Amino acid sequence: MFLSKGATPDISGRYIVVGLKDYASVPIANMSGYPLAFPRPGAKKILENEKVIVWDNTWVPGEAAPMHFHDKDTVAVYLEDGDVKSTSLDGTVTVNPHTAGTASFNRGNRTHTKVLASGKQRAIITELK
DSSP states (O other): OOOOTTOOOOOOSOOOOOOOOSSOOOOOOOOSSSOBSSSOTTEEEEEEOSSEEEEEEEEBTTBOOOOEEEOSOEEEEEOSOEEEEEEETTOOEEEEEEOTTOEEEEOSSEEEEEEEEEEOEEEEEEEEO
């Protein structure tokens, strides 16, 4: 759900709120030579406006997302229990465990590939414009 400034949410249950400031961030120039993070296989755009682009991303076992560059900061909300392995350009490998309902903030200006390491994983990923 996207609400304009000053709107009162009518939400029941659990939710995560991302408060956006009144200024736009400038996307980082992609000098990596790799494609932008989105669109990509497994990701479906579900909302775009002047402030955000929201993607529903599902990781499939054994299918790595291609090496990509993030030109925007992102907020990810994880919907399943599963570990996602990230490999950066320099070969550094990081395995990030995520459980349903957790969220993370990630700065732009990074290049990596991701693959499901264990479990299942789907996330709503919001790119901040």
